[in-house]
Amino acid sequence: MIWKRQDLSFKYTKKYVEILLICAVACFFFKQTLLLVIISFPLFLVxxxxxxxxxxxxxxxxxxxxxxxxxMKGTTAFLELSFQNNGLPIWNGAIVLTFQDCIAPFDADYNSASGFYEVNVPFSIGYKKSVTVQIPVVGIRRGLSRIKGIEVNIPHPLTEGSIILNYEPYILMDAIVYPTIYTIKEEFYPSRLKSGELELNSSLFIDPYFPVGTRDYEPGDQFNHIHWKASAKTQQLQTKVFTKVANVSVLFLVNLADGYRMVHDFEKKIEWLASHIEACYKANVPFAFGINIRSSGKRPFIYIPIGSGDTHRVQALEWLSILSTSNITVPFENIIRYIEAHEELPMSAYILSQQMEKYQPILRTWEQKTSVNYLLEYEGENYD
Known part of the structure; x- marks a missing residue:
């Protein structure tokens, strides 16, 4: 059953029918025609x-x-509920939507209790019609808000009484509020000694799949770089000119554990990481990050491997949105050793942790392979 029905005032309606039927039968036997006509009208309604x-x-x-x-926190959007009706029309009904309080109703009738909001919106739908109900909401705090229930209240159009329909299947729609993102003044410097995807004129490497022009052939040019069509037009050998590229990539490691408990500045460190991820995205810099919070899967902690683009950014921000101080942590040194053994280190690494002297001996080998930046605490001066 998709909808669980609850009838209000239904038993009273049955009593009205019984009383009116008895009165109608009595009028018929006693030949009270006028009274029978009068009784028939409310009987028909019931x-x-x-x-x-x-x-x-x-x-x-x-x-x-x-x-x-x-x-984002403070921004607005719409929860869109779509309905189709292949039965009797519904007039002057109402929808009661219940969701978690990471988001809040915006300019709507609502009630709040125990970490949930209940929103009441008008609802009507005709026979064989489709309706989409839009409910405006605003982001309140970082987190994931699931819709816990949809209730449709259907009043009778002529007399008192109503039907309440509760939607029983799991509701797939949800809303997520990303961490607060600040503008930062961080610059990510490329390496000219390793091939990558960043365009850099002073690099030693080229992108063989992205020619940008031609020049006259010079002794020593590779045979497969000759542009034969251009050479035929100019009657002189022409060599393809390719875009020069360099490698720039960043790894962020954040320690959210202070002994057996979460750090006191949990939210600030999440915002710090989210802001640096956004800076990498805007600069088209591939990034990865690791957090010492336990996760199921291939790696026993939260780790997003090197990547770039819209999908990678959304995946990273959604992970940061659902983190909670109630999550289980793992030792920070474990993720350092795991990454060193199983992952390729990027061109630079940012390590944000308290008690850095505890982890620096483990990170000495990293300093020989990449540029390691140690951040002892959340650094608010990085933000505008």
């Missing part, structure tokens, strides 16, 4: 109400598509 209550909502379908609404 019988219509019984029929309506039994059938309404049977053809109502909620389109339960998987969808995630993404917000």
């Amino acid at each position: 019988l219509f109400q019984l029929y309506y209550f039994r059938k309404v909502g049977n053809g109502l379908v909620f389109v339960n598509d998987k969808k995630r609404v993404r917000l």
Whole structure:
């Protein structure tokens, strides 16, 4: 069963039917025609109400598509609920939507209790019609807000009474609020000694798949770099000119454990990491990050490997959005050893942790392979 039905005032309606039927039968036997006509009108309304209550909502379908609404703190968006109706029309109804308080209703009628918001919005839908209800919400705090319930309240159009439909399947739609992101003044310097994807004129490496022009052939040029069409046009050998590229990539490691408990500046460190990820994204710098919070899967901790682009950015920010102080941590030195043994180090690494002297001996080997930046505490001066 998709909708769980609850009838309000239904038993009283049955009593009205019984009383009116007895009165109608009595009028018929005693030949009270006028009184029978008068009684027939409310009897018809009550019988219509019984029929309506039994059938309404049977053809109502909620389109339960998987969808995630993404917000920043203080920004607004819409939760869109789509319905299709193949049964009796619903007039002057209402939808009660319940969701977690990472987001809040914006300019709507609502109630709040125990970490949840309940929003009431009008709802009407005709026979064989489709309706999309938009509920404005605003991001309140970092986190994931799941929709816990959808309730449709259907009043009778003529008499008192109503039907309440509770949607029972798991609701796939949710909303996520990203960490606060600040503008930072960090520069990520490329390496000219390793091939990559960043365009850099002083690099020693070229991108063989991205020619940008031609020049006259010079002794020593590779045979497969000759541009034969251009050579035929100019009647002189022409060599392809390629874009010069360099490697720039960053690894962020953040220690969120202070002994057996979370650090006191948990939220600030999450915002620090989110801001640096956003800076890498805007500069088209590939990045990776590791956090000493336990995770299931291939790695026993949260780790996003080197990557770039929109999908990589969204994946990283969504991980940071769902972290909580109730998560289980792992020793910070374990993720350092794991990355050294199983992952390729990028061109630079940023290590944000307290008690750095404890981990520096383990990181000495990293300093021979990459540029390591030690950050003892959250550095607010990096932000504008």
